[in-house]
Amino acid sequence: MMSGKWDDLAPRLLSAVAMVGLGSLGVWLGGLWFHALIAIVSGLMVWELVSMLDTGRTRTPIVLGGVSALVAMVAIELPGAFALPLLMAPSMLGLGRMERGGVTYAVFTALILLAGYGLMALRDDFGLTWMVWLLLVVVVTDIAGYFAGRMIGGPKLWPRVSPKKTWSGTVAGWVGAAAIALLFAGATQVGAGLIGVSVGVSMASQIGDIAESAIKRRVGVKDSSRLIPGHGGLLDRFDGMLGAALFIVIAGQLIGFPPGTP
Numbered sequence: 001m002m003s004g005k006w007d008d009l010a011p012r013l014l015s016a017v018a019m020v021g022l023g024s025l026g027v028w029l030g031g032l033w034f035h036a037l038i039a040i041v042s043g044l045m046v047w048e049l050v051s052m053l054d055t056g057r058t059r060t061p062i063v064l065g066g067v068s069a070l071v072a073m074v075a076i077e078l079p080g081a082f083a084l085p086l087l088m089a090p091s092m093l094g095l096g097r098m099e100r101g102g103v104t105y106a107v108f109t110a111l112i113l114l115a116g117y118g119l120m121a122l123r124d125d126f127g128l129t130w131m132v133w134l135l136l137v138v139v140v141t142d143i144a145g146y147f148a149g150r151m152i153g154g155p156k157l158w159p160r161v162s163p164k165k166t167w168s169g170t171v172a173g174w175v176g177a178a179a180i181a182l183l184f185a186g187a188t189q190v191g192a193g194l195i196g197v198s199v200g201v202s203m204a205s206q207i208g209d210i211a212e213s214a215i216k217r218r219v220g221v222k223d224s225s226r227l228i229p230g231h232g233g234l235l236d237r238f239d240g241m242l243g244a245a246l247f248i249v250i251a252g253q254l255i256g257f258p259p260g261t262p
Contacts, residue, residue, distance in 0.1 A: 019228065019237070027131050030123050035076050039233055040144020042068025042116040044240075046090065046109050048117060048224040052215065053101030057166050063130065064094050064109070065081045072113055076120045087113040104215065115245035130258065138244045140180055141173035141202040142209075148172030162213045168208060177202035193259030197251055201244045212236070 026037035049064030054060060064102065068090045075083040090113065091106040098105050123131045151170025157165040181198035185191060212235050223232030251257060 014229070026166070027123065027128065027135070027254040030128065034123050035073060035120050038116045038120050039069045039073035041238070042072045042112055043067075045112050045224075045234050045238070046050065048227070048235050049105060049108055049215075050094070050098070052221055052224060053105055054098050054221050055100075057099070060094075060097050061182065064090060064105075066096065066114060066128070067093060068109065072116045072120075075113070075117055076124070083117065087117055101219075104218075110209075111246055112242060114249055115242040118245040118249035119241075122245070126258070129184075129188065133180065133198075134248065135241075135243060136180050137177045137198050137201045138205045138240050141205050142240060144176035145169035145206070158210060161217055162210050165206075165210070171177040173202050173206060174199045182184075188258065190258040193255070197255075197257075197259050201247050204243040204247035205240035206243070208246075209240045211243070212239035 022037070026034045043065045046068040047061045049060040050057075050064050063100075065090060071086055071090055075086045078086065078190055088110055091110045093104050094105050094109060104116045119131075122134065145165070146169065149164065149166040149172075152166070152168035152172075154166050155167045157170050177198040178195050181195040182196075185194045212224070216222065224235035225233030228237065248257065
């Protein structure tokens with residue numbers, strides 16, 4: 001008979017397979033399909049955020065999540081100069097509707113929508129290869145950090161907010177990201193600068209993870225929602241990707257992307 005601690009294994013595996021399959025299909029198809037996937041995910045993450053921060057209200061999370069999804073879908077079709085104020089609009093709208101956590105909502109919602117916009121732009125402008133690179137950097141950062149943290153242990157990174165994260169796991173994530181960079185630099189001829197960008201992406205994904213953990217600890221919840229059986233919410237699963245995508249938006253303006261190309 002299966003032990004109690006493994007009771008959720010089946011739903012966790014099924015949910016993971018469904019997420020990977022749907023995400024992979026969206027990334028592969030690109031274009032309008034990928035835009036729609038990112039817009040829906042962005043809206044659901046805003047819904048989760050509002051539900052955590054302003055508990056007891058039912059219409060506000062739905063309204064702000066729906067508006068955010070619509071904004072994400074429209075913004076990518078506009079020139080960048082006009083997309084930016086549109087991406088900020090849900091943050092401004094929410095300030096007047098939130099009874100609690102308005103500032104946290106406004107800042108985090110802006111980050112969610114900018115990150116979503118960055119993911120869509122990365123897929124549109126640079127193709128499948130660089131979307132796969134970003135996904136691999138984030139995934140390897142997480143996996144390397146998980147195993148190194150448990151095998152090596154050592155000092156905690158920020159025990160008050162994320163008691164399981166260690167410095168050994170954090171650094172292992174950077175090393176894993178650098179290894180991915182070496183593979184892609186050799187295959188694409190973009191130059192060694194990709195190593196620095198990849199480590200920066202790794203750091204940004206870790207910060208995104210910790211930022212979401214800080215919000216949950218502040219409001220006293222374990223998961224951002226129960227949307228994904230066995231896994232919690234979308235924010236729980238994609239907090240690192242938010243930080244990574246936002247970093248790419250900024251890095252692309254500062255140094256150009258991919259690094260080392262004209």
